[in-house]
Amino acid sequence: GNSVTQMEGPVTLSEEAFLTINCTYTATGYPSLFWYVQYPGEGLQLLLKATKADDKGSNKGFEATYRKETTSFHLEKGSVQVSDSAVYFCALSGTSYGKLTFGQGTILTVHP
Amino acid sequence: DTAVSQTPKYLVTQMGNDKSIKCEQNLGHDTMYWYKQDSKKFLKIMFSYNNKELIINETVPNRFSPKSPDKAHLNLHINSLELGDSAVYFCASSQVSGTTTNEKLFFGSGTQLSVL
Numbered sequence: 539g540n541s542v543t544q545m546e547g548p549v550t551l552s553e554e555a556f557l558t559i560n561c562t563y564t565a566t567g568y569p570s571l572f573w574y575v576q577y578p579g580e581g582l583q584l585l586l587k588a589t590k591a592d593d594k595g596s597n598k599g600f601e602a603t604y605r606k607e608t609t610s611f612h613l614e615k616g617s618v619q620v621s622d623s624a625v626y627f628c629a630l631s632g633t634s635y636g637k638l639t640f641g642q643g644t645i646l647t648v649h650p
Numbered sequence: 651d652t653a654v655s656q657t658p659k660y661l662v663t664q665m666g667n668d669k670s671i672k673c674e675q676n677l678g679h680d681t682m683y684w685y686k687q688d689s690k691k692f693l694k695i696m697f698s699y700n701n702k703e704l705i706i707n708e709t710v711p712n713r714f715s716p717k718s719p720d721k722a723h724l725n726l727h728i729n730s731l732e733l734g735d736s737a738v739y740f741c742a743s744s745q746v747s748g749t750t751t752n753e754k755l756f757f758g759s760g761t762q763l764s765v766l
Contacts, residue, residue, distance in 0.1 A: 581740055581757030625691050637706055638755065643691035
C-alpha cells in the first residue's frame with residue numbers, strides 16, 4: 539500500500555537558516571504529492587503541491603520538487619522565520635476515493 | 651466565515667461515556683473526512699463521505715459511527731469511550747474529481763478529546 543516517510547524531528551533552527559525536511563514515498567500509479575502545515579492549535583493547511591513528476595510546488599518561500607526517480611518530495615526554504623514554527627506533513631493522494639496518506643509529521647521550531 | 655467548523659474544541663469525559671463531535675463545511679464540497687491525530691502528531695484517516703455516502707472506512711472500532719445528514723455535515727459519534735480514544739480529531743472537506751484527490755483538503759481546527 540501507499541506510505542510516506544518523513545525525516546525524524548523535531549528540527550530546531552535559528553532564524554534565517556536553511557531548511558530541508560526530507561520526504562520519501564511508496565505508491566502505485568502516479569500520485570499527487572502535498573505538503574501541509576499545522577500551526578499551533580490549528581488544523582492543517584495546504585502549503586504546496588505537485589501533481590506530476592518534475593513539477594515544483596512553491597508557496598511562501600517554500601519549495602518542493604516531485605522526483606519520481608528517487609520517490610522524494612523534500613521541502614526546502616532558504617531562510618526560515620520564527621513564524622514558520624509549526625508541524626509539517628508530507629502527503630500523497632491515493633487511488634482510494636479522496637484519500638490522502640500522511641507522513642508522521644516533522645515539528646519545526648525556529649528561534650530568533 | 652469559517653470554512654470547516656467543528657464543535658466542541660475541547661471535550662473531557664469519563665471512560666464508558668458516549669459523545670459526539672459535529673462538523674460543518676460551507677465550501678460546497680462533496681466530500682468530508684474524519685482524521686485522528688495521536689499525541690505524536692501522527693495523522694490517520696478514519697472515514698470519508700461523498701455526497702452523504704460512506705466511501706472510506708478504515709480499521710476503526712465500530713464504537714465510532716459517522717453520520718452525514720447532508721453533504722455539508724459529517725458528525726462523529728463515539729460509544730463507550732476508552733482511554734485510547736484520547737486524541738485530536740480533525741474534520742476536513744474537499745471537492746474530489748474522479749477517484750483521486752488533486753484538490754486540497756480544508757481542515758477544521760480540531761477537537762481535543764481527553765478520556766479520563
